Amino acid sequence: MNRDPHQQAREWISWGSQGLSDSQQKWLHTHLDQCASCHDYAQAAAQFVRSLRSVPLAADLSLVRSTQMRVRAHAQQLQQKQERLWLVWMSCIVVGLSAAITTPILWRGFEWVGEWAHVSSPVWQVGFMVFWISPALAASLIFLARGIHLTDTNGTSCG
Numbered sequence: 001m002n003r004d005p006h007q008q009a010r011e012w013i014s015w016g017s018q019g020l021s022d023s024q025q026k027w028l029h030t031h032l033d034q035c036a037s038c039h040d041y042a043q044a045a046a047q048f049v050r051s052l053r054s055v056p057l058a059a060d061l062s063l064v065r066s067t068q069m070r071v072r073a074h075a076q077q078l079q080q081k082q083e084r085l086w087l088v089w090m091s092c093i094v095v096g097l098s099a100a101i102t103t104p105i106l107w108r109g110f111e112w113v114g115e116w117a118h119v120s121s122p123v124w125q126v127g128f129m130v131f132w133i134s135p136a137l138a139a140s141l142i143f144l145a146r147g148i149h150l151t152d153t154n155g156t157s158c159g
Contacts, residue, residue, distance in 0.1 A: 005031060009038045013045050106132065 009031045012020055020028065032039045059067075107128060114124030 006035065006038055009035070010041055013038075013042045103132070 009028055012024060012028050017025060032042055110124050110128040110131070113119075114121065114127075
């Protein structure tokens with residue numbers, strides 16, 4: 001279905017030149033050169049935009065103050081979020097390094113205790129896995145019980 005070229009031109013005029021591709025701008029300029037009514041419409045729209053831009057706009061002092069307060073509060077929230085994320089990253093690095101260092105040591109320790117107690121390899125390996133995963137499971141259960149995953153910092157439900 002082809003659109004009316006005048007309707008298309010007026011729509012693109014209302015968008016301004018920023019929202020148009022090069023081919024659309026070229027078509028629009030060609031159409032405006034050929035069509036007097038669309039050319040007049042474009043001139044009227046440009047004049048209207050210039051008129052709107054020439055009107056001074058002064059904001060009420062209370063509006064300015066409330067906007068500044070909200071911007072500062074939002075900036076503070078962003079800073080706190082960034083600090084929390086930094087803490088999370090550092091915690092992940094520390095946990096990863098400690099796991100990388102202690103896991104081989106614990107493995108050797110469980111292996112030694114298994115040999116000393118004359119326990120088969122699968123038994124002490126299962127014991128190692130239970131010992132190794134228990135802290136993460138305990139922390140997960142604590143967080144789940146407290147409902148941390150359901151609320152954000154403002155106490156509102158995240159879903």
